[in-house]
Amino acid sequence: xxxxxxxxxxxxxxxxxxxxxxxxxxxxxxxxxxxxxxxxxxxxxxxxxxxxxxxxxxxxxxxxxxxxxxxxxxxxxxxxxxxxxxxxxxxxxxxxxxxxxxxxxxxxxxxxxxxxxxxxxxxxxxxxxxxxxxxxxxxxxxxxxxxxxxxxxxxxxxxxxxxxxxxxxxxxxxxxxxxxxxxxxxxxxxxxxxxxxxxxxxxxxxxxxxxxxxxxxxxxxxxxxxxxxxxxxxxxxxxxxxxxxxxxxxxxxxxxxxxxxxxxxxxxxxxxxxxxxxxxxxxxxxxxxxxxxxxxxxxxxxxxxxxxxxxxxxxxxxxxxxxxxxxxxxxxxxxxxxxxxxxxxxxxxxxxxxxxxxxxxxxxxxxxxxxxxxxxxxxxxxxxxxxxxxxxxxxxxxxxxxxxxxxxxxxxxxxxxxxxxxxxxxxxxxxxxxxxxxxxxxxxxxxxxxxxxxxxxxxxxxxxxxxxxxxxxxxxxxxxxxxxxxxxxxxxxxxxxxxxxxxxxxxxxxxxxxxxxxxxxxxxxxxxxxxxxxxxxxxxxxxxxxxxxxxxxxxxxxxxxxxxxxxxxxxxxxxxxxxxxxxxxxxxxxxxxxxxxxxxxxxxxxxxxxxxxxxxxxxxxxxxxxxxxxxxxxxxxxxxxxxxxxxxxxxxxxxxxxxxxxxxxxxxxxxxxxxxxxxxxxxxxxxxxxxxxxxxxxxx
Amino acid sequence: xxxxxxxxxxxxxxxxxxxxxxxxxxxxxxxxxxxxxxxxxxxxxxxxxxxxxxxxxxxxxxxxxxxxxxxxxxxxxxxxxxxxxxxxxxxxxxxxxxxxxxxxxxxxxxxxxxxxxxxxxxxxxxxxxxxxxxxxxxxxxxxxxxxxxxxxxxxxxxxxxxxxxxxxxxxxxxxxxxxxxxxxxxxxxxxxxxxxxxxxxxxxxxxxxxxxxxxxxxxxxxxxxxxxxxxxxxxxxxxxxxxxxxxxxxxxxxxxxxxxxxxxxxxxxxxxxx
Numbered sequence: 001x002x003x004x005x006x007x008x009x010x011x012x013x014x015x016x017x018x019x020x021x022x023x024x025x026x027x028x029x030x031x032x033x034x035x036x037x038x039x040x041x042x043x044x045x046x047x048x049x050x051x052x053x054x055x056x057x058x059x060x061x062x063x064x065x066x067x068x069x070x071x072x073x074x075x076x077x078x079x080x081x082x083x084x085x086x087x088x089x090x091x092x093x094x095x096x097x098x099x100x101x102x103x104x105x106x107x108x109x110x111x112x113x114x115x116x117x118x119x120x121x122x123x124x125x126x127x128x129x130x131x132x133x134x135x136x137x138x139x140x141x142x143x144x145x146x147x148x149x150x151x152x153x154x155x156x157x158x159x160x161x162x163x164x165x166x167x168x169x170x171x172x173x174x175x176x177x178x179x180x181x182x183x184x185x186x187x188x189x190x191x192x193x194x195x196x197x198x199x200x201x202x203x204x205x206x207x208x209x210x211x212x213x214x215x216x217x218x219x220x221x222x223x224x225x226x227x228x229x230x231x232x233x234x235x236x237x238x239x240x241x242x243x244x245x246x247x248x249x250x251x252x253x254x255x256x257x258x259x260x261x262x263x264x265x266x267x268x269x270x271x272x273x274x275x276x277x278x279x280x281x282x283x284x285x286x287x288x289x290x291x292x293x294x295x296x297x298x299x300x301x302x303x304x305x306x307x308x309x310x311x312x313x314x315x316x317x318x319x320x321x322x323x324x325x326x327x328x329x330x331x332x333x334x335x336x337x338x339x340x341x342x343x344x345x346x347x348x349x350x351x352x353x354x355x356x357x358x359x360x361x362x363x364x365x366x367x368x369x370x371x372x373x374x375x376x377x378x379x380x381x382x383x384x385x386x387x388x389x390x391x392x393x394x395x396x397x398x399x400x401x402x403x404x405x406x407x408x409x410x411x412x413x414x415x416x417x418x419x420x421x422x423x424x425x426x427x428x429x430x431x432x433x434x435x436x437x438x439x440x441x442x443x444x445x446x447x448x449x450x451x452x453x454x455x456x457x458x459x460x461x462x463x464x465x466x467x468x469x470x471x472x473x474x475x476x477x478x479x480x481x482x483x484x485x486x487x488x489x490x491x492x493x494x495x496x497x498x499x500x501x502x503x504x505x506x507x508x509x510x511x512x513x514x515x516x517x518x519x520x521x522x523x524x525x526x527x528x529x530x531x532x533x534x535x536x537x538x539x540x541x542x543x544x545x546x547x548x549x550x551x552x553x554x555x556x557x558x559x560x561x562x563x564x565x566x567x568x569x570x571x572x573x574x575x576x577x578x579x580x581x582x583x584x585x586x587x588x589x590x591x592x593x594x595x596x597x598x599x600x601x602x603x604x605x606x607x608x609x610x611x612x613x614x615x616x617x618x619x620x621x622x623x624x625x626x627x628x629x630x631x632x633x634x635x636x637x638x639x640x641x642x643x644x645x646x647x648x649x650x651x652x653x654x655x656x657x658x659x660x661x662x663x664x665x666x667x668x669x670x671x672x673x674x675x676x677x678x679x680x681x682x683x684x685x686x687x688x689x690x691x692x693x694x695x696x697x698x699x700x
Numbered sequence: 701x702x703x704x705x706x707x708x709x710x711x712x713x714x715x716x717x718x719x720x721x722x723x724x725x726x727x728x729x730x731x732x733x734x735x736x737x738x739x740x741x742x743x744x745x746x747x748x749x750x751x752x753x754x755x756x757x758x759x760x761x762x763x764x765x766x767x768x769x770x771x772x773x774x775x776x777x778x779x780x781x782x783x784x785x786x787x788x789x790x791x792x793x794x795x796x797x798x799x800x801x802x803x804x805x806x807x808x809x810x811x812x813x814x815x816x817x818x819x820x821x822x823x824x825x826x827x828x829x830x831x832x833x834x835x836x837x838x839x840x841x842x843x844x845x846x847x848x849x850x851x852x853x854x855x856x857x858x859x860x861x862x863x864x865x866x867x868x869x870x871x872x873x874x875x876x877x878x879x880x881x882x883x884x885x886x887x888x889x890x891x892x893x894x895x896x897x898x899x900x901x902x903x904x905x906x907x908x909x910x911x912x913x914x915x916x917x918x919x920x921x922x923x924x925x926x927x928x929x930x931x932x933x934x935x936x937x938x939x940x941x942x943x944x945x946x947x948x949x950x951x952x953x954x955x956x957x958x959x960x961x962x963x964x965x966x967x968x969x970x971x972x973x974x
Binding site: 001003004067071072073075076078079080081082 | 745748749750767769770773774776778779780781782783784793796797798
């Protein structure tokens with residue numbers, strides 16, 4: 001009999017392979033014709049193999065007694081001398097072997113055909129693979145009709161899908177199946193299927209041929225009787241375990257809105273919000289505008305309600321016409337349109353685009369006027385309520401106007417209006433320093449840092465223009481103080497970002513809570529504080545690490561902040577807080593290391609700018625540059641990326657910091673913040689090349 | 701050979717046996733009979749081990765060896781072999797499964813069943829003969845036959861019955877038959893078991909049953925024990941009496957007739973239906 005079963009299993013396996021090739025060929029053709037003509041076979045094949053494996057597993061189980069059912073030989077089978085147990089064993093053994101062989105082949109295939117993702121990793125795959133087989137075996141005697149069986153199979157698949165989708169929210173991305181909670185759900189499914197299978201085996205011994213369905217129902221009933229109570233106890237224990245939440249990970253991190261609505265117009269932040277309002281509005285007197293932003297920023301209003309219903313895109317649309325016009329005017333000046341033009345010698349590009357910039361100034365008069373008022377404010381206090389759905393000011397408008405503002409300063413300097421350039425740029429940098437220090441939302445904070453870096457580079461450009469007066473250098477030294485991490489760091493933004501995540505957890509903004517079952521799961525298996533803790537950890541680490549200059553970071557800090565791994569800790573991590581883990585895994589988190597690098601980049605640029613300014617004041621044209629640098633007060637500052645003095649490359653004519661890669665690249669600039677290369681500040685020397693220093697050509 | 705002691709078995713919403721006991725004796729040919737739905741087929745399946753009693757025990761004689769089911773063979777018109785197999789494949793499968801060393805069946809030769817033809821293509825009677833040949837190869841000591849004769853033509857039927865007779869006479873096989881056609885098996889069976897309402901109503905040797913069961917004709921209707929059926933036919937009454945003992949009629953004028961098995965069973969069944 002075993003030989004017959006081996007033969008049947010072999011036939012079935014070969015048949016599956018045959019069907020696989022036919023289905024793959026036709027399905028791929030169909031996908032290419034109907035869905036996407038460029039759909040790559042390398043992506044299609046793994047998915048098909050995966051589906052085939054699951055289908056094979058199910059079919060192998062459901063066909064356990066197919067021969068007997070089709071040929072009505074069941075009674076003959078039972079009349080043979082075997083015991084029921086041996087009969088079942090003879091049937092199952094070849095199938096188990098075939099299943100194992102297929103799994104091994106699948107593994108080998110995944111090793112040789114990289115990338116060949118096994119969704120969910122091997123634990124999830126094997127659990128689902130075996131669950132389908134065991135469940136199918138349990139159903140193998142339920143109905144004699146293939147159609148009915150296929151309906152059962154479809155129902156089983158849908159239930160599996162629903163459990164995965166509702167419990168993990170990650171069903172659409174197969175590579176995310178490897179997460180802990182997915183494994184947990186998969187193992188649970190396996191246990192349920194195994195329970196049904198054991199029930200089936202127990203009742204097969206006393207099978208009633210007249211009613212196969214009853215066998216299945218008996219199996220389930222038996223499973224419920226023998227295993228239901230322990231499972232119920234375990235479920236209750238699991239729920240109780242998840243009642244013991246951790247303590248609030250950051251009780252001291254609070255950030256209540258502290259607006260002073262009587263002084264809206266004194267706050268640069270308020271002007272930032274109103275910057276992109278319709279040009280025909282007088283934002284400082286229009287009650288509609290004032291009310292709109294008070295509702296968002298004034299704690300006396302129901303902030304949660306107005307934050308929730310703020311129409312971000314409607315507000316953004318008011319700026320769209322100007323943005324289109326701006327791009328039309330600047331057409332042909334691709335250099336100026338790049339997101340951040342940080343080239344120090346960009347004065348040539350700006351003077352070339354003079355006409356376009358002046359025309360843009362006329363078109364932007366209202367916005368520039370509003371921006372001037374923003375820069376004129378004594379304070380820049382971010383009043384944004386740290387909520388998950390807190391809207392942002394129009395950052396695009398901010399970047400557009402800030403860049404135009406800096407271009408106009410360069411043009412003023414190039415035209416000899418040094419005082420105007422000095423006033424504009426220093427006011428700009430002072431305002432931006434306040435914006436960096438006080439901005440709450442991380443995105444606003446990063447844009448403020450970017451604009452500040454652009455403004456500091458603009459100051460360097462102006463210093464390198466012919467005839468830049470001494471008073472400009474003195475003004476820089478006087479009004480741009482030495483930078484430190486307290487002023488340019490991201491602590492406030494990190495805390496606000498965490499608090500927004502905490503709001504996300506507390507108010508159940510995650511999509512799981514859109515469904516009643518999801519809400520029930522959330523109520524039973526979500527630990528708020530522990531989940532907040534997963535997210536708190538990287539921010540707390542980032543704040544602590546930011547206080548240490550990068551050159552003192554330990555080697556293993558290189559990948560710090562990219563992932564947060566605390567959710568995998570503890571003895572019971574795999575059953576603790578599954579919904580929280582799922583929510584935390586799907587919550588996007590910024591690479592905080594690069595945010596910290598941006599803080600130190602700013603500090604380095606400020607230092608280099610001050611060294612450059614002091615150098616110009618002290619340069620007598622004869623003293624060697626290196627000697628002169630040693631005497632400068634500003635040069636005593638240490639490069640945060642090397643712990644030593646800033647570098648000078650006479651051949652390139654640049655002062656430089658080692659930059660985030662910590663390597664001395666001799667002033668070879670870094671185009672991207674985290675990439676190889678140095679942070680540089682070109683210094684155009686006003687001296688005869690034969691008297692102690694070169695005067696390098698601009699790096700255009 | 702097989703002792704069923706107070707067994708109970710029921711299908712969903714239908715009880716078949718409750719507290720049912722019966723012994724099948726070695727070398728005896730037993731007819732199990734009763735009205736439709738009384739559980740005759742179920743009883744054979746319980747004896748064969750295809751069904752298991754929900755209560756009570758079925759004890760097999762030690763003579764059947766450590767694997768009693770290997771020595772019990774069931775053949776039924778409701779039972780199919782693997783019909784996609786050829787005869788040769790089925791023989792190979794059955795002999796391998798049952799541990800039969802050599803297979804040589806005169807029965808198949810007589811029935812002309814050889815070659816590579818598929819079982820599916822055989823007639824019902826041929827399938828039964830083929831199945832019987834397979835079962836005989838394992839030399840069973842108990843043969844359970846469930847309603848098969850009516851499916852066979854005259855030639856196959858004779859072949860089948862001759863084979864059964866040989867088995868009883870030569871190998872002392874215990875035979876248990878469920879059949880509703882009694883003429884042809886009357887020469888084979890020795891014991892009749894009639895089941896009524898899940899219990900044994902009659903359990904008698906065939907000769908004793910024939911001796912005890914009589915048709916008594918009388919001008920008047922005779923009351924009293926033993927009359928299992930009485931019918932008025934014109935100017936007289938026809939009584940089926942069991943057990944009939946001489947003098948049972950008293951001083952009445954009667955005529956006593958003997959009955960064949962068919963008439964006896966029909967009388968019992970008629971009584972039940974009435």
